[in-house]
Amino acid sequence: MDRKLIGKRVVRNEDPRLLTGHAQFVDDVHLPGMLHAAFLRSEYAHARLLKVDVSKARQHPGVVAVFTAEDMGKDWFPGPPLVSPPPTVKDVVFHSRRQVPLAKDKIRHAGEAIAVVIAESRYIAEDAVEEIEVEYEPLPVVLDLEQALQPDSPLVHDDLESNLAARLSQKKGDYEAARRQADVIVKRRIVIERGAAAAMENRGIVAHWDAQSEHLTIWDTTQAPIPIRNGTAARLGLSEHQVRVIAPFIGGGFGPKIMMFYPEEMVIPWAAKQLNRPVKWIEDRRENFYATTQERGQIHDVEMALSRDGRVLGLKDDFLHDTGAYDPYGLTIPLNTQSHNMGGYDIRNYSSEFKVVFTNRIIATPVRGAGRPHGIFVIERMMDAAARELGMDPIELRKRNLIPPDAFPYEHQIIDQAFAPLILDSGNYKAVVDKALEIIGYEKFIKEEQPRLRREGKYVGIGVVPFIETTGVGPYEGARVTVEASGKVNVTTGIGTQGQGHFTSFAQIVAEQLGVKVSDVRIVTGDTSEFHWGTGTFASRGAVVAGSAVHAAAKSVRQKVLKLASKVLEAPEEELELEDGAVRVADIPQKSISLGELAVLANPLRGAVEPGTEPGLESTSYYGPQYGATAFGTHAMILEVDPQTMMIKIRRYVVAEDCGTVLNPLILEGQIHGGVSMGLGNAYYEKLHVDENGQLLNASFADYLLVSSTEMPRIEVAHLETPSPLNELGAKGVGEAGAIPVPALFAQALENAFYDRKLEVLEMPLSPNRLFELLREAQENEKSV
Amino acid sequence: MKIEGEYVFDAPREEVWKVVRDPEVLTTCVPSVQSVSKVNENEFTGEIVLRIGPLSGAFGGRVTVGNEVPPESCTLTVEGTGKIGFLKGVGNVVLVEQDGGKTLMKYSGEAQIGGKVASVGQRLFDSVSKGMIKQGLDKLNDILVKRMAA
Structure with a gap:
């Protein structure tokens, strides 16, 4: 297909606002009467919480409220499970233990929130946090993944028999048979440690409850505004239409900003409603290290079976995955690792079992790569070890095993992180x-x-x-494309943006269809009042899934434009072209009408809209792939x-x-x-x-x-x-x-x-x-x- | 974290032992100690202001003396909490007689730190604690030398 705009090096629509400091971030939100929150966080990684005395903090001048788990009463309950365990795999074990708004009885990682102070300024709130007296009974900590699974290990969750959070195995072909046929078996132990996502902008939330309109507005550095809206409404007993979540410009997401719900996301909106005052909380850098999710802790025991001529006959990888203190994100990361263990290679026999382990560390959730770098590290390290063992050039070994172009779609016979079949x-x-x-x-x-x-x-x-x-995994995203009377185009979608350039790439997709300038397409992301349905920005899916929805909606609007223009210009649709913000007859360019004029005609103030048609040059479409x-x-x-x-x-x-x-x-x-x-x-x-x-x-x-x-x-x-x-x-x-x-x-x-x-x-x-x-x-x- | 070291006092062991077991003297030696009070023969409480890189704050603490074998050795258990974190440690102190009326002090222990002190200050904690111990022992030695001269 001949494309005018898609594939072009179009400079970004959003950059002037970002570069001149006019883009709104959460900390730019200032509301009259706004209060500021600071959290008291545990100094211990594992401890019983014997006493939390907030009486002095409450007396501190300028403090409006101090809340503990007790103070939340019946509103204190854990966050929702984000992703449920895969139902289609045999013998899967999964113990769901989710983070709580404020710790009660027990601390499970250093930095876990215990109490929140809400005050006239952040300075006052921080000072008052230091006046809270906490009595801990320190417990032995669980850190090492292998020791954590020993029968004598201390338990992160006392009600479980062990620190095993989940276990899942998947098989393709018959690894044992492949092993018997192999000339060479290469075995290695591979260890990957944690890092931080370290987004330039830390997390932040502003919540504003308007008691007169009974409406809650939340500005949140989230990658998933719509699920946050839905979950907040459910937590607070409100209709989804009473809650608006705005994820404005965000200084980097990289995964951790899609952890639903962070304790702060449960506490701040609740507190704003309790106090009937806007409340702001902005995470500081040290908190980010203690309270924002991380990733990458795994230990792999890998075995690769090869023939002398460098064919990988089979791969076996049993690994431990560190989920930290809770496991709200289910099995996404280890499933991704399992799905990337074979890389781009044609490996017919595969066996992998992972065990997910609770430890006294901050929760692990996806960070850019989300288990994939581990899988690739494992297979590629094994390839290099095997090449040395075989005395073969490492590139040659890889080439011999790559999936050939005629083998697509290539079915791996296991499931991926979305529980869909892993098909390349x-x-x-x-x-x-x-x-x-x-x-x-x-x-x-x-x-x-x-x-x-x-x-x-x-x-x-x-x-x-x-x-x-x-x-580009499912479930779906949606978009609405509207041609306005000005001739400019407005596009709304449910995902959020953290720097991916959606304001430009989506605009290119629309401009391609409607023949307008890229700069004349206004994109709205991350505002639940603008689009009601969607999931979020994760798993490298924005351009694929939301982009496809935008494309479908733009095509549908193009059809409406052509249909109406055909009538107005008295020319068949096939002879019309959309160029320079207008529709014209291809051979008679002076016979044309602008998109703006068409938009006005499509939304008349008098007369009747024809039965079976809709007003306006607008369309809403959804896209959901069967698999990624x-x-x-x-x-x-x-x-x-x-x-x-x-x-x-x-x-x-x-x-x-x-x-x-x-x-x-x-x-x-x-x-x-x-x-x-x-x-x-x-x-x-x-x-x-x-x-x-x-x-x-x-x-x-x-x-x-x-x-x-x-x-x-x-x-x-x-x-x-x-x-x-x-x-x-x-x-x-x-x-x-x-x-x-x-x-x-x-x-x-x-x-x-x-x-x-x-x-x-x-x-x-x-x-x-x-x-x-x-x-x-x-x-x-x-x-x- | 391990804390370990040696120090030679210019005084006989009996004298060193006396000052080590005297909180009034110790207070004047440990840098930044604000107060010490005696709970009983083997237990003292006090307050110290610690400054570690960008952090500073008061720690309220308790020191317990155990396994006492005068004038040879004892065990010190230290527990402190403050606004910038907590610290806990157990250390053994051994005094060995040396020629010429000198005394060798050997100390070794494990310290555990938490909160801001750990997350922001750990890189400096080691050198700060070493510095404080050195300063304290030097001062103690000065006192001993003066006492001996008197």
């Missing part, structure tokens, strides 16, 4: 790998450059890692390591990406750049250090290292397009893609840089210190052999 819809995987190899100059680097650099005393390695990303679209990509990097300091320099970074139809390369590249920076953080910088008592030791950006602009490499991006057959746009998601392969890529490049020192990387994240230790261990192993 389309792709041309080898072409993408070849593209990355070509751009980075793999052969030349290995044969010429690396030996030359080594002679100069430089340790420089190359890595090439292919990966899949399941994206799966993107594919390959990252390649050339990494230099200083063998003295272990500091690194990325000399080249190449991304070859096939996420189906590219809507806007500029936005796509921005998404990839952001993803790569998070991936690099997960590989070499970001790690949450927790001591043996569950105390987080680096809860500030002085101690928790984020990748900054000076560490970021220049990224060369190439696009290949295999449109998804699952939606008309042919789109596949890309929001998380940048982050997914990076730890695996980094590990491979490190090993390659130290090719003669038998370095093997089986853990993430690393750091210069840890790399130094690993090299020393490798050296000692070498000596002892």
Whole structure:
């Protein structure tokens, strides 16, 4: 299809507002009479709560109210389960234990909220928090995933027999049979630790109860305004039409902003209604480390069965997943890991069991990648270990096992995170790998450059890692497209936006259909009063699912435009074209009518609308895929390591990406750049250090290292397009893609840089210190052999 | 977190033991101690103001002396809570006679910290605690030397 706007590097509609400081964020909301909240949070990771005395805090001048769990009375109950366990899998175990608004009786992670002070200013609220007296009885903490499952472990939830939150196994083919046929079995233990999502904007909520209109308005840094609206209405006994949730501009979501419900999301609206005053709470950075969800803690025991000629006959991966103190997000993360364990490879026999473990840490919910980086890390590390074992080039081994282009749709015979069958819809995987190899100059680097650099005393390695990303999952999203009398177009959808460029890419989709300027399409996201139905922005699904709904609604409006214009211009619809904000007869361009004039005619003030028609040039459409679209990509990097300091320099970074139809390369590249920076953080910088008592030791950006602009490499991006057959746009998601392969890529490049020192990387994240230790261990192993 | 170290006093063991077991003297030595009061022979309560990097705050605490073998050794249990967190520790103090009327103090213990002190201050806690111990022991030694000279 010949496209005028889709696929073009259109600059972003939203940027002028963002760059000039005119975009509204939650903390920009100021209401008359607004109060400010601060939370008292537990200093202990695991303790009985013996006494909470708030009497002094209540007397503090300027304090309006102090609430504890007791004070919430019958309104105190846990948050809803976000995702239920998959019903279709045999013998699944799932114990649902959800977070509570304020802790009662027991503390299960350091930072769990115990009480809230609401005062005339945040300063006063913080001061009064310090006057609350809490008596704890500290309990032994549960941190280590393996020890947590031992029979003598202390329990995070006393009413359960153990700390096992869930167990699920999935099988494809017959791994044991594959193992018997194999020439080589490679076994490894792989450990991945937690990091923070560290969005630039912390969380925040403003709640305003208008007693006269009995209407509650909430500004919330949420990725899922509609579910928050629905859940808040249910919690407070209100109609969904009495609650409006606005998710304005948000400084990064990355997953944790879709944890329904955070304690603060349960407490602040409730308190605003109790007090009949607007209440604001803005999370500070230290709270963000203690009270915002995190991800990535897993331990894998993996086995790969191969034939001598490098065919992967089977894969077995049993793993533990750290869910933290509660498990409101169900099995999304470990299911994603299970679905990405086979990467883009044609592996016929697979067996995987995971156990989800309660620990005394903050709840784990998806963070950009959401279990996928783990799956890719596992399969790609195993590929490299197997290549060494077989004495084969690691790229050649991968190529021998990639799913061939004629095998799509490729059914994996297991279920994915949405409980839908894991089917890889389309792709041309080898072409993408070849593209990355070509751009980075793999052969030349290995044969010429690396030996030359080594002679100069430089340790420089190359890595090439292919990966899949399941994206664009259901259930559905919707959109309403309206041509207004001004000739401009208004579009509303139920999802929220945290920087993905929806105001531009959705506008391009609409402009493509209606022949208007992209800047004449106004997009509204994240306001429940504008669109009633939807789920949210997660799982790299905005462009695919909401984008497809926008596309369907725009097409439907186009039909209405053509029908009406055909009548007005007295010309058949086939002869009409939509250009420059008008409809004209293709051969007689002077015979035309503007969209604005048509919109007025479609909504007459007198006369009658014809039976069977609707007023206005407006349409609402929904899109829900049967299963998700799966993107594919390959990252390649050339990494230099200083063998003295272990500091690194990325000399080249190449991304070859096939996420189906590219809507806007500029936005796509921005998404990839952001993803790569998070991936690099997960590989070499970001790690949450927790001591043996569950105390987080680096809860500030002085101690928790984020990748900054000076560490970021220049990224060369190439696009290949295999449109998804699952939606008309042919789109596949890309929001998380940048982050997914990076730890695996980094590990491979490190090993390659130290090719003669038998370095093997089986853990993430690393750091210069840890790399130094690993090299020393490798050296000692070498000596002892 | 482990706290471990040695210190040589320029005074005989009996004298060192006396000051170690005298809260009035100790109070003047530990930096930033605001007050100490004796609950009984083996238990003292007090308040100390800690300054660790960007954090500062008062800790109310209790020190208990146990396993006392005068003048050789004892165990100190410290528990403190304050607005910037909590700390708990158990330490062993051993005094060994040295030639020339000197005394070697060996101390070793485990400290547990929580709250802001841990999450923001941990990187500095180690050096702050070492610094405070060194300062305190130096001052104690000065007192001992003066007493000996008197």
